[in-house]
Amino acid sequence: MWEMELVDHTADLGVKITADSLPELFKGFGIALLTLLFGAEKWSRSQKLESFTCESPMVEDLLVDFLNEILFYVFNKKKLPVEWKTLKISHRHHYILEGEFYYLDWDASKMPPHWDIKAATYHNLRIRKQNNRWTATVVFDI
Amino acid sequence: MTWKGKLVKKSDFEFLIPQDYKPGMRVPGLIYASERLMEAIQADQSLEQVANVATLPGILKYSFAMPDIHWGYGFPIGGVAAMDWETGVVSPGGVGYDINCGVRLIRTNLTEEQIEPVREALANALYRNVPSGVGEEGHIRLTHSELDRVLENGVEEIKRMGMALEEDLEACEEYGKIPGASATKVSVRAKERGKNQLGTLGAGNHFLEVQKVEKVFRPDFAEKFGLFPGQVTIMIHCGSRGLGHQVCDDYLKVMREAIRKYNLSLPDPQLACTPIQSQEGRDYFAAMCAAANFAWANRQVITHFVRKAFEEVFKKSFADLGMVLVYDVAHNMAKREIHEVEGKKIEVCVHRKGATRAFPPGRKEIPEKYRDIGQPVLIPGNMGSASYCLIGTKEAMEESFGSTCHGAGRVMSRSKAIHSLSGQEVAKKLEARGITVKAGSWKGIAEEAPEVYKDVDEVARVVDMVKISYRVARMVPLIVIKG
Numbered sequence: 001m002w003e004m005e006l007v008d009h010t011a012d013l014g015v016k017i018t019a020d021s022l023p024e025l026f027k028g029f030g031i032a033l034l035t036l037l038f039g040a041e042k043w044s045r046s047q048k049l050e051s052f053t054c055e056s057p058m059v060e061d062l063l064v065d066f067l068n069e070i071l072f073y074v075f076n077k078k079k080l081p082v083e084w085k086t087l088k089i090s091h092r093h094h095y096i097l098e099g100e101f102y103y104l105d106w107d108a109s110k111m112p113p114h115w116d117i118k119a120a121t122y123h124n125l126r127i128r129k130q131n132n133r134w135t136a137t138v139v140f141d142i
Numbered sequence: 143m144t145w146k147g148k149l150v151k152k153s154d155f156e157f158l159i160p161q162d163y164k165p166g167m168r169v170p171g172l173i174y175a176s177e178r179l180m181e182a183i184q185a186d187q188s189l190e191q192v193a194n195v196a197t198l199p200g201i202l203k204y205s206f207a208m209p210d211i212h213w214g215y216g217f218p219i220g221g222v223a224a225m226d227w228e229t230g231v232v233s234p235g236g237v238g239y240d241i242n243c244g245v246r247l248i249r250t251n252l253t254e255e256q257i258e259p260v261r262e263a264l265a266n267a268l269y270r271n272v273p274s275g276v277g278e279e280g281h282i283r284l285t286h287s288e289l290d291r292v293l294e295n296g297v298e299e300i301k302r303m304g305m306a307l308e309e310d311l312e313a314c315e316e317y318g319k320i321p322g323a324s325a326t327k328v329s330v331r332a333k334e335r336g337k338n339q340l341g342t343l344g345a346g347n348h349f350l351e352v353q354k355v356e357k358v359f360r361p362d363f364a365e366k367f368g369l370f371p372g373q374v375t376i377m378i379h380c381g382s383r384g385l386g387h388q389v390c391d392d393y394l395k396v397m398r399e400a401i402r403k404y405n406l407s408l409p410d411p412q413l414a415c416t417p418i419q420s421q422e423g424r425d426y427f428a429a430m431c432a433a434a435n436f437a438w439a440n441r442q443v444i445t446h447f448v449r450k451a452f453e454e455v456f457k458k459s460f461a462d463l464g465m466v467l468v469y470d471v472a473h474n475m476a477k478r479e480i481h482e483v484e485g486k487k488i489e490v491c492v493h494r495k496g497a498t499r500a501f502p503p504g505r506k507e508i509p510e511k512y513r514d515i516g517q518p519v520l521i522p523g524n525m526g527s528a529s530y531c532l533i534g535t536k537e538a539m540e541e542s543f544g545s546t547c548h549g550a551g552r553v554m555s556r557s558k559a560i561h562s563l564s565g566q567e568v569a570k571k572l573e574a575r576g577i578t579v580k581a582g583s584w585k586g587i588a589e590e591a592p593e594v595y596k597d598v599d600e601v602a603r604v605v606d607m608v609k610i611s612y613r614v615a616r617m618v619p620l621i622v623i624k625g
Contacts, residue, residue: 008555010186010213060411061398068391075276075384076335108276114585115556116276116345116625118239118387122394122411123215139215141239141387142346142556 002028004035009139013115016137022059023087025127025134026066026097033070033120034080036140037113043082046102050079054097060125062095063136067120074113079103115142145189149173155608159193159205166197166409172204174542174608179209182553182596186213188220194409195223199417200230202483202490206542208497209604210551210596214238216412219496220551224543225418227478227489231406232423233415234397234430236493237476239390241430242437243348243381244315244472245520247531248445249367250452251464252374254354257620260455264352265578265621267451272350272444273342274625275582280341282443289337290325296435297442305446312509313467315499315517318438322478323431328385329392332429336385336436341443345582345625347549347590348380349522350448352621353529359613363533366515367468369615376465377529377617378444379522381474382437389433393426418491427476434475441470468531469509469518473498473548481543492543500534500546500611508534519611521602523550525579525622526572526592530602530613537609546611550598556589563588572622581624590624 007014019025056062087099159171196205211220216235297318397414449460565584
C-alpha cells in the first residue's frame with residue numbers, strides 16, 4: 001500500500017510517497033511518475049513483460065536511478081511500465097533493484113504527456129522509515 | 143514556505159546573507175533585488191540555496207543571486223558561483239539539466255504592419271517548421287559520426303550542413319563552439335536521447351516568439367545591434383534537449399561517488415560536485431561542453447527553419463528580409479574564464495545557472511562588431527509581457543564575474559498554475575491584446591501564463607540600476623510558439 005501527495009515547488013514538481021515497505025515505496029513512485037505524465041489513467045492489462053535491474057551505492061541514488069530509468073523507458077523505448085509484477089530490493093555492497101513490469105506500448109501522438117519531466121533530482125532527498133512506514137519526497141526537473 | 147533567514151540590506155538593490163548565517167559558508171551571499179522583488183524571492187527557499195552554494199570548496203567573493211532568482215534544486219535558478227580553477231569544484235547542479243539552455247535574437251527589416259496581414263499564416267508556418275512539445279523529434283536525422291561532429295564543433299558543423307552562415311557563428315557566445323568538448327565523454331544513452339532532437343524547441347518555458355521592438359532605451363547601442371522601434375524580431379529560447387539532461391544525470395551519478403572519494407561535505411545532495419582538476423571534473427567539463435555545442439547547434443537549426451518559414455510566407459529570401467542573428471547567449475553553463483580577484487587575474491570556473499554572461503567592451507570573447515560597446519545580453523520574458531536586450535558592463539566584470547539575470551523568474555508553481563488558470567482563458571486574453579499563441583496543449587499555456595512570472599520590467603530595471611547590464615531595447619510578443 002502507498003499514498004501519493006503533490007508537493008509545491010516553484011519551478012518544478014515534487015511528489016511525496018508514503019508506503020508500507022521499501023519496494024512499495026519504489027512501486028508507488030513508479031506509478032506516481034506515470035500519473036504525473038499521463039494523469040490518473042486506469043491502465044488496461046498488458047501481457048508484455050520486461051525485466052528491470054538497477055544498482056546504486058545508496059538507497060536514495062537507487063530511487064533516482066529507478067525513476068530516471070522509467071523516464072528512459074517511456075521517452076526512448078516508448079514503453080509504459082503500468083504494473084509491477086515483482087520488485088525486490090537487496091543490499092550487499094550496493095543497493096540492487098530487480099523487478100519485472102508489464103508494459104503498454106506508447107504512442108506520443110495519441111497520448112501526449114502532461115509535463116516535460118526531464119529527470120528525477122536528488123534535491124533534499126532522504127528516504128525515511130517512521131512508525132513502520134517509508135516515506136520520501138522527490139523533486140522532478142521540468 | 144517563507145524564508146526567514148538572516149538578511150542585511152547593503153544598498154537599495156543589494157542584500158547580503160552574512161557568512162555566519164550557516165556553518166560551512168565560505169563566502170557571504172549577495173542578492174541583487176529591489177524591496178518589491180525581495181518579497182517574492184523570500185516566499186520560497188531559494189535564499190537557503192544561495193547559502194548552501196556558499197559552502198562549496200573554492201568559491202570566490204560571493205554566492206550571487208540575480209533578481210530573477212527562484213527555487214531550484216541544489217543551486218537556485220538565477221545563481222552565480224565562481225570557483226578557483228585550481229582548487230575549486232565543478233557541479234552539474236550548478237549548470238542544470240538543460241545544459242546551455244539559452245536565447246538568441248534574430249532581427250529583420252520588417253515592421254509590425256507587414257506582419258499583420260500574414261500573422262496566422264506565419265504562426266502556422268513556424269509551428270509546422272519548428273517541432274515543439276515533450277519528446278518531439280526534429281526534421282533532421284543524424285548518423286552517429288555526424289552527431290559526434292555536432293558535439294565537438296557545434297554551429298560550425300551546422301554551417302557545413304548548409305544551415306548556418308559565417309555571420310551566425312560570429313554572433314554566438316563562444317562562436318557556437320566551446321573549446322574542450324569531447325564526444326567520447328558523452329554516454330551512448332545521451333546520444334540516443336538527443337540524436338533526433340536537433341531543431342526542436344521542447345516544452346516547459348521554452349518558446350519561439352515573433353516580437354516587436356516596443357521601446358529603445360539606449361539608441362546608440364540599439365543602432366549597433368541593428369535594432370529600432372517598431373521592428374520585427376524573433377527570439378528563440380531552448381537548450382540541449384534530452385542529450386543535455388542525460389549528460390547531467392550521468393555525471394550527477396559520477397559526482398555522487400566523487401563526494402565520497404574526495405570527502406566533500408554538502409548541505410544538499412543535489413549540489414554533488416568534484417574538484418575541477420580531478421579526472422571526474424575534467425570528464426564532466428568535456429561532456430558539458432559537448433552538450434553546450436549541441437544546444438547552440440539546436441538553436442541554429444531552429445533558426446534555419448524559422449528563416450525558411452519567413453521565406454515561405456513573405457516570398458523573399460531571408461537575406462532580403464534582413465534576418466540577421468543579433469546574438470546567442472547561454473544561461474545554464476559553467477565556463478572557464480579569467481577574472482580579477484583581489485587585484486590578481488586568475489582562472490575561474492563560473493557557474494551560471496539561470497544567469498547570463500554580460501561582458502563589457504574590450505573583451506576578446508565578444509565578436510569584433512560589438513567589441514567596442516559590450517556583449518548583447520538577452521532576457522526572455524513571458525508570453526504576455528516583454529523580453530529585453532541588454533548590454534554587458536565593466537561593473538558586471540568587477541562585481542558579479544561578468545554575469546547578470548536570465549529571465550523573469552517564476553513566482554507560481556506549475557501545479558498551482560494549472561489548477562488556478564485556464565489555458566483557453568489565458569490564450570483568449572492574449573489574443574485580445576494582439577498576441578497569437580500556438581501551443582501543444584492548453585495546460586502548457588496555463589503553466590506558462592504571464593501571472594506565474596515575476597515582473598520582467600522590474601528585473602531588468604534592477605540589473606540596470608546596479609549596473610551589471612544596461613537596458614538597450616524592450617521587445618513585446620506578436621506570435622508565440624510553445625511546446
